[in-house]
Amino acid sequence: xxxxxxxxxxxxxxxxxxxxxxxxxxxxxxxxxxxxxxxxxxxxxxxxxxxxxxxxxxxxxxxxxxxxxxxxxxxxxxxxxxxxxxxxxxxxxxxxxxxxxxxxxxxxxxxxxxxxxxxxxxxxxxxxxxxxxxxxxxxxxxxxxxxxxxxxxxxxxxxxxxxxxxxxxxxxxxxxxxxxxxxxxxxxxxxxxxxxxxxxxxxxxxxxxxxxxxxxxxxxxxxxxxxxxxxxxxxxxxxxxxxxxxxxxxxxxxxxxxxxxxxxxxxxxxxxxxxxx
Numbered sequence: 216x217x218x219x220x221x222x223x224x225x226x227x228x229x230x231x232x233x234x235x236x237x238x239x240x241x242x243x244x245x246x247x248x249x250x251x252x253x254x255x256x257x258x259x260x261x262x263x264x265x266x267x268x269x270x271x272x273x274x275x276x277x278x279x280x281x282x283x284x285x286x287x288x289x290x291x292x293x294x295x296x297x298x299x300x301x302x303x304x305x306x307x308x309x310x311x312x313x314x315x316x317x318x319x320x321x322x323x324x325x326x327x328x329x330x331x332x333x334x335x336x337x338x339x340x341x342x343x344x345x346x347x348x349x350x351x352x353x354x355x356x357x358x359x360x361x362x363x364x365x366x367x368x369x370x371x372x373x374x375x376x377x378x379x380x381x382x383x384x385x386x387x388x389x390x391x392x393x394x395x396x397x398x399x400x401x402x403x404x405x406x407x408x409x410x411x412x413x414x415x416x417x418x419x420x421x422x423x424x425x426x427x428x429x430x431x432x433x434x435x436x437x438x439x440x441x442x443x444x445x446x447x448x449x450x451x452x453x454x455x456x457x458x459x460x461x462x463x464x465x466x467x468x469x470x471x472x473x474x475x476x477x478x479x480x481x482x483x484x485x486x487x488x489x490x491x492x
Contacts (some may be wrong), residue, residue, distance in 0.1 A: 280325055287326025291318040309395055312337060316395055330393050340396055342429070349390040349425045353402060354381035355410035356422045357438045363415060377440040 227242050294315040301311045308314075317330030331337045348468065357380075389397050398406075419435055426433045439445070462468045 279325075280323060283325035284322060286322060287318060290326070291320060294318060298468050310337065314395070317393075330395075338394060343388050343392055344396060345429050347385050347392075347398070348406070348421075349429060350381045350385035350388065350390040351406050352418075352422050352425050353408055353439060354379075354385065355407060355413075356418045357381055359411075359415055359418055360436065360438055380439050380445040383438075383442050 228239050229245070230237050230239055231241065292315075295314055298311050298315055300420065302308050312330070312334070313328070313332045314330060317328055318326060319329050319333075320326045322464060331340060385403070389403070415420065423433065423435045423437075426437075458473075
């Protein structure tokens with residue numbers, strides 16, 4: 216316990232002024248500098264004792280880190296065996312948790328977990344994956360309905376960017392996912408090609424059903440405007456979110472209720488629409 220406290224104090228950073236300039240240094244570095252100064256005057260014993268104690272504590276700390284690194288490796292190996300068994304039994308490796316790819320072992324530091332460890336942690340990821348796939352489908356429907364409208368009335372200009380907003384949203388959601396849950400661009404293009412082979416009726420039915428599955432039902436044939444029309448609203452929304460995040464960081468907003476109320480207030484002010492709870 217003493218050595219642990221000592222190493223924490225030794226790593227404490229302070230500001231020093233050297234030749235008129237401010238420099239950051241740890242207490243251990245200050246002691247070492249002082250030791251050499253005292254040694255030059257012929258009396259290093261007292262500070263030398265402190266230095267030896269710090270070195271001993273650092274050695275212990277390194278040993279603890281090595282143990283932690285080894286522990287991380289062992290956990291990763293056990294999870295890999297568990298994953299291999301699950302795949303052998305027919306499971307989708309992407310959704311197996313805890314996943315060995317989420318155990319990050321860093322030499323000279325230790326190990327950490329960067330992903331979900333249970334089904335509860337997977338819930339928001341499943342929701343994001345589902346919404347990404349819905350927007351891919353919606354993009355195809357937006358494009359198809361724009362083509363149909365132009366075909367029915369040649370006087371109408373075809374919106375060449377029809378489906379662009381839905382495609383942007385799908386890409387943003389995909390990028391927000393942990394790496395192993397993301398779809399490669401080639402796979403997303405494959406999905407779009409598959410959807411484009413569907414009939415208009417099939418697309419309408421499938422898209423409406425997909426929105427219902429994620430509990431955001433929309434009327435049959437609902438479309439999303441092109442990105443050029445949506446982007447100004449998105450920019451305003453991003454500005455609102457950033458402002459709320461700043462208020463959370465500075466302590467102005469301290470709980471979920473206060474955050475929700477502030478978001479509603481700002482959205483109402485910006486869009487002039489009622490923000491329902």
